[in-house]
Amino acid sequence: MTAIHAQPQARVKPSAVREVLDVLTLALLPVPLIVTVVPHAFAGGGTRRWFGGRGENRRAEAQAAKDAAAASFYELDTAQRGLRISIETITAVDSSPGARRAESDFAALGRRIDEVSHRYISAVDAHDLDRDDLEPSTATRARSELEKAKDELDRIKSELDRFEQGLAPLLDKAENQLARLAPAVERAKQTLLSASNALDAARAAGLRADDLAARLATLGPELTKLNEGAGRHGVAETLQRAERVQRDAESIRTEAEGLPERAQEIDRRLVSLRTRAQALANRAGSVEPVLSELRRRFTAACWQDLQQVPDQAAASVRQAEEKLREAGSAREEQRWADATALLGTVRALLNSTDEAVSAAGDRLRRLDDVAQDPRQEIDRTRFAIRDAQRLAMTGRTTPEPRHARPLDDAVGRLDRAVAALDGRHPDYWRFLTETEAVRTTVARVVAEIREERGSGSGSGSGSGSGSGSGHHR
Incomplete structure (x- = not known):
């Protein structure tokens, strides 16, 4: 006892005293009274009001309708989002009337989806199924409105699905173009690089290739646009640009790689045509003796049409020699197209001269044969x-x-x-x-x-x- 009294006295809070008294009071009450008091004692603090099994069933049915409508809303929203991506894919690639019509039809369908979604959200907001004082009739009405909203959501979802099925050809076409885009751009860039390397090799061989360099320079802005991507310039335009750049760059590469051989071929033709022109000049000198023989032995009708052959042959040979000099100058200046065109002119002149000179000798031979x-x-x-x-x-x-x-x-x-x-x-x-x-x-x-x-x-x-x-x- 002494030890106990030696302990300092602890202060007891009034609230703790009240809690103990409440417990003791409940313990002393008769059992039926406890049953009556307990529900009311725990009804405060936001707990739900109880109104029997039938009311709870209606609340559960309304909640089930709300959950089902929410699931339909989620499915519709997911489908609409996916379909919007498909429409954006189509319109980014395809500008045909069919694609534009699909875009407008989707916009109209989206407005109807917004209307149905608004009615669903309004139905959800109109009824708080977690309220303590939710009446059974209110739960029934909520279930009816939510079921109606779900039916509308399902119907518009079915319509959206049918619309998506009809988009399949347009979407396949657009996706194919998108699948071609990245490889096409990469091929264009690689071909440009190959053309640049071929041009460098030609220059290292002493060939200026100024015209090819100028053509390659014009592709620089096109490469910049390719690097900016389809997001800025559109898929269809970017795809066309990539194919055009690849085609032009490939042409430049081929010509650049063929420049050394082209230069050699022009050199060979210059030598060959100079030799041929000299030979024809010598042959043209033999036409006059042939004409003299024709005049001496045959009537005028047999040789009159050949009278101008010597003069024409000499003039053609002189013209061919002048064109050869021009072609040689073009070759030295590496004007390959001019050199090739001039050599073609020389060849045509020499061919016509060769035919005229040969015609005189052939005429004399044939007339000799038939006369004999x-x-x-x-x-x-x-x-x-x-x-x-x-x-x-x-x-x-x-x-x-x-x-x-x-x-x-x-x-x-x-x-x-x-x-x-x-x-x-x-x-x-x-x-x-x-x-x-x-x-x-x-x-x-x-x-x-x-x-x-x-x-x-x-x-x-x-x-x-x-x-x-x-x-x-």
């Missing part, structure tokens, strides 16, 4: 006529008039040409041109017959009575 023995030319032409006649009669009793008539005319022309050789001063050149014209006509008839029979349009046994006398001459 025209029989070979006659037989050659007559054989062509008879061969065509046999073909025209194959499988027929009489030839087709459209085939027989020109063949009969050919026989008559040949006969007249042969008769003209009996004069004192025969025109052998006219004779040769006539026989050549006859053979040309005959060849045309033969080609027509074979074409008709090859297509099956010719009749096998016609009864036409056209002039067929020529077929047995």
Whole structure:
């Protein structure tokens, strides 16, 4: 006891005393009274008011409708967000009427979604299902409105799904273009680098390639735009730019790599054409003796058209030599396109001169041959006529008039040409041109017959009575 009293007295808070008294009071009350008091004792502090199992069921049903509507709202919102990305993908790539129509249709659908979503949010805000004093009728009304909102959300979601299905072709096309974009830009950059390297190699070989350098410089701004990306310039435009840059850079690269060989080829052609021009100048000098021989032995009709050949040949050779000097200067200045064009002009001049100079010698040779023995030319032409006649009669009793008539005319022309050789001063050149014209006509008839029979349009046994006398001459 002494020890106990020696302890200092502890102060007891009044609140603690009250708590103990409350507990003791409850303990002393009869059991039925405790049951009655306890609910009211714990009803304060935000706890829910109880109104029986039926009311709680209605609250639960309303909460379930709210949860279901929220799930539908979330699905619709997720689908709309995904579809908006698809629309943005399409419009970034495609500017066709179909893409623009899809964009406007999606905007209209979005406005309807906003209306349905607003009604859903209003229904949620209108009813606090966690209120202590929530009435059963209010819970029932909340469930009805939330179920209606869910149905509207589901219907517009179904419509959104159908709209998305219809976008599939446009979206596939847009995604394919997007898939091509990055590789196309990378190829363009790599080709530009290759072109620059090829140009550097050409310059290291002593070739200036100023025109190629200027073309490459024009691609610099295009490369800048490629680096800025499709976000600034659009997918379609960037893709087109990348393909254009790659194509132009590839052309520059090819030409730059081919410059050494091109220079060598121009050098070879310069040497070759100079040699040919000198040879033609020498040959042109031989035309005059040939003309003298023609004048001495044959009538004027046989050589008059060749009178200007010596002067024309000499002038053409001089012009070719002047163009060769210009081509040489262009080569030294590395104006490759000019050098190539000038060499083409030289070649054309020398070809025409060669033909004219050769024509004089060929004329004399042919006239010599026919003057000594025209029989070979006659037989050659007559054989062509008879061969065509046999073909025209194959499988027929009489030839087709459209085939027989020109063949009969050919026989008559040949006969007249042969008769003209009996004069004192025969025109052998006219004779040769006539026989050549006859053979040309005959060849045309033969080609027509074979074409008709090859297509099956010719009749096998016609009864036409056209002039067929020529077929047995």
